Amino acid sequence: MGKIISLAHGDGGELSHRLIKDVFVKIFGNNEESLFDASVVDIPGSLAAVTTDSFVIKPIFFPGGSIGKLAVAGTVNDLAVSGAIPLYITCGFVIEEGFPISDLKKIAEDMAEEACKAGVKIVAGDTKVVERGSADGVYINTTGIGAYSRSFGNRLSFKEGDAVIVTGTIGDHGIAVLAARGDLGINVPVKSDCASLNKMLDKVYQNSEGVQIVRDPTRGGVATALVELAEDFSLDILIKEELLPVKDQVHGMCDLIGYDPLYLANEGKAILIVSADEKENILEILTCFPEGKDSVVIGEVTGTEKGRLLLETPLGSKRLLSRLAGTMLPRIC
Amino acid sequence: MLELLKQSSNPEICRPLAEAVKEKAKEYYRVHGRKPAFMEVCGSHTMALARSGVKQALLNEVNLISGPGCPVCVTDQKSIDAMIALAEGEGRIICTFGDMMRVPGSRYTLMSAKTAGKDIRVLYSPMEAIKIAEQHPDKEIVFLGVGFETTIPILSLLIGEADQRGLGNFSIWMATKLVEPILRYLLDQGETQIDGFLLPGHVSIVLGEGSYSYLADEYNISGVITGFEPAELLSGIYKLIDIAASPEAKILNDHKSIVTKQGNIVARKWMATYFTHCDEAWRGIGIIPKSGLDFKPGYERYNAKKRFNVRMEEPRKTKCRCGEVIRGLVSPNECSLFGKACKPLNPIGPCMVSAEGSCSAYYQYMRESI
Numbered sequence A: 001m002g003k004i005i006s007l008a009h010g011d012g013g014e015l016s017h018r019l020i021k022d023v024f025v026k027i028f029g030n031n032e033e034s035l036f037d038a039s040v041v042d043i044p045g046s047l048a049a050v051t052t053d054s055f056v057i058k059p060i061f062f063p064g065g066s067i068g069k070l071a072v073a074g075t076v077n078d079l080a081v082s083g084a085i086p087l088y089i090t091c092g093f094v095i096e097e098g099f100p101i102s103d104l105k106k107i108a109e110d111m112a113e114e115a116c117k118a119g120v121k122i123v124a125g126d127t128k129v130v131e132r133g134s135a136d137g138v139y140i141n142t143t144g145i146g147a148y149s150r151s152f153g154n155r156l157s158f159k160e161g162d163a164v165i166v167t168g169t170i171g172d173h174g175i176a177v178l179a180a181r182g183d184l185g186i187n188v189p190v191k192s193d194c195a196s197l198n199k200m201l202d203k204v205y206q207n208s209e210g211v212q213i214v215r216d217p218t219r220g221g222v223a224t225a226l227v228e229l230a231e232d233f234s235l236d237i238l239i240k241e242e243l244l245p246v247k248d249q250v251h252g253m254c255d256l257i258g259y260d261p262l263y264l265a266n267e268g269k270a271i272l273i274v275s276a277d278e279k280e281n282i283l284e285i286l287t288c289f290p291e292g293k294d295s296v297v298i299g300e301v302t303g304t305e306k307g308r309l310l311l312e313t314p315l316g317s318k319r320l321l322s323r324l325a326g327t328m329l330p331r332i333c
Numbered sequence B: 001m002l003e004l005l006k007q008s009s010n011p012e013i014c015r016p017l018a019e020a021v022k023e024k025a026k027e028y029y030r031v032h033g034r035k036p037a038f039m040e041v042c043g044s045h046t047m048a049l050a051r052s053g054v055k056q057a058l059l060n061e062v063n064l065i066s067g068p069g070c071p072v073c074v075t076d077q078k079s080i081d082a083m084i085a086l087a088e089g090e091g092r093i094i095c096t097f098g099d100m101m102r103v104p105g106s107r108y109t110l111m112s113a114k115t116a117g118k119d120i121r122v123l124y125s126p127m128e129a130i131k132i133a134e135q136h137p138d139k140e141i142v143f144l145g146v147g148f149e150t151t152i153p154i155l156s157l158l159i160g161e162a163d164q165r166g167l168g169n170f171s172i173w174m175a176t177k178l179v180e181p182i183l184r185y186l187l188d189q190g191e192t193q194i195d196g197f198l199l200p201g202h203v204s205i206v207l208g209e210g211s212y213s214y215l216a217d218e219y220n221i222s223g224v225i226t227g228f229e230p231a232e233l234l235s236g237i238y239k240l241i242d243i244a245a246s247p248e249a250k251i252l253n254d255h256k257s258i259v260t261k262q263g264n265i266v267a268r269k270w271m272a273t274y275f276t277h278c279d280e281a282w283r284g285i286g287i288i289p290k291s292g293l294d295f296k297p298g299y300e301r302y303n304a305k306k307r308f309n310v311r312m313e314e315p316r317k318t319k320c321r322c323g324e325v326i327r328g329l330v331s332p333n334e335c336s337l338f339g340k341a342c343k344p345l346n347p348i349g350p351c352m353v354s355a356e357g358s359c360s361a362y363y364q365y366m367r368e369s370i
Helices: A014-028 A067-081 A101-118 A172-180 A198-207 A221-232 A248-257 A276-286 B002-007 B011-032 B043-052 B077-088 B098-102 B110-115 B128-135 B152-165 B179-189 B201-207 B209-219 B230-244 B265-274 B322-326 B358-365
Strands: A048-055 A084-096 A121-130 A138-148 A163-166 A211-215 A236-240 A271-274 A296-303 A308-312 A318-321 B037-040 B063-066 B092-096 B120-122 B140-147 B170-176 B196-199 B222-225 B251-253 B275-282 B286-295
Touching: A014 A101, A014 A121, A048 A067, A067 A084, A067 A101, A067 A138, A067 A198, A067 A211, A084 A101, A084 A198, A101 A121, A101 A138, A163 A276, A172 A248, A198 A211, A198 A276, A211 A221, A221 A236, A221 A271, A221 A308, A221 A318, A271 A276, A276 A296, B011 B230, B037 B043, B037 B230, B043 B201, B043 B230, B043 B358, B077 B092, B077 B110, B077 B170, B092 B098, B092 B128, B098 B110, B098 B120, B098 B140, B110 B120, B128 B140, B128 B152, B128 B170, B140 B152, B152 B170, B152 B265, B152 B275, B170 B275, B170 B286, B179 B209, B179 B286, B196 B209, B196 B230, B201 B209, B201 B265, B209 B222, B209 B251, B222 B230, B230 B251, B265 B275, B322 B358
Parallel strands: A084 A121, A236 A308, B037 B063, B037 B196, B092 B120, B092 B140, B140 B170, B196 B222, B222 B251
Antiparallel strands: A048 A138, A084 A138, A163 A271, A163 A296, A211 A271, A236 A296, A308 A318, B275 B286
């Protein structure tokens, strides 16, 4: 099969066959599905939730994860925060000519491991190879299918006093990836939080009726996710700066380069808006899981009219938070 | 140290401190019949004051005026246009700090030049530029040298490194500024009532506490070197009210854990090795004599201005009032473009772009503060 990907690995011939058989079928363990052009899957209940996401990240391997782990966890989380039970995943690879096959194997192994942890099956896949220079290493698209059982976001059920919970420290992924690029010239001991949250969230859904809505604060961070919730459901949300869980190292890096942890990406965190009387119960469940052990309340819904997000500073003054305006850029001093 | 920093934003410490500052300011009001007006020189202070809520908390008691300390904001429009034009040339890699990317030139930004295919790289550490120069011996690597005395020693290090490695393809486009000439200019002009300066924590690490004596000796105006955490800001303002009220001006160092009396002598020596004072154009002000740095004879091969023939055109005029904002004459919301035509995503002037810009701080943190 060779050591690197060549254009012939994508031409549908012998090398394509071997690549699929020796890497993907073998690692994903789906001998049965590989015999047919489409997989037939069983979905309990009558409704299916479907989501798709494409993953492009530099570097491909970073502390705490890889593009493979991300491609599974990201799609699993999109289903989980929507109230669905993730069941199946499909994956499409776009690979640059010259990409090491050993790296591709590692990526596939990460995907298989994360799928196993999340309890989802990888049921279909596709590989395309593009000429050297036409892509940056490897891109992955995953589509997730889940059984849809609960619906969230009932406009009428939100109430003043509903609590805003975040399931752990914020901005870890953003800083870990930035540091892994080596641009900072500083060794930052922060790992990406990349993780599937479906089992933890399912436990919450099964044991509490208090969940109003859940989101995963990926690109744009916690602030952008909350601004969207505030606008979509006309909620006035107040979060308190002193309650935000931020690792010292993340805080320090942000100070140094002028970034705000509220706008950094997370890949293993959820934001939950829950009814006030259920918040303690939900926190108790979340903190039982390793990926939710640092869950805290960071604020509350203060009204259901204006649709805006406010941050209270340690001095007690409040300021309006907006979506991230363009890319965050490192400052001069 | 980290514990100390955390304490500096602890509400239990900050809130009573804010109350104490308010009381102190009211006392000042009773004696002088007006609020004390202090200018924060540093762009990072502007941001920290707005972001922490200190500025909002003291809105009724202390008039905090943003000064000329945001490096991007004070860069002359002509210079910005030239930097963008520089990027248009073939065979060049332009290296810059992130703030410069979205600064609008008369026609477009470095960001749009990058999108159009020009090789422009945002660096986190300027030393990367040296690596890039080594990796691309066939290209000309130009670093955009924007900044005050905090940044200039790093530029000196770059030259030193390039010299040592014998790099013939590395140069810097100098647009650096110095703190003392601009403070003297503002005081000489007397356009704004300033009762004292919150002096920059970062720049002072290099310059040292002793470098501000001219403020007290020649202008009879006080200053406090201040840190960036909420409690540090409040402490600095409290002490500034205290000394501004006394007839004899003085300079106080309230950031002693980091700023020493003599500053960083080594860094200043490095600066003096490669650079000499030159007249420099400031946005909205014009040329201030000896307010910038240029290459010393013998190092001119690193001077991008000499190396490349960049056409300098007269900039297109807009209604942007950044020039007045950085002189402390108007506050951002007094500009007719603010928050309407000029927003962080489509800025007209540099003060809306930089993370340290007054307009950006005002837009992000104070626009609808309650």
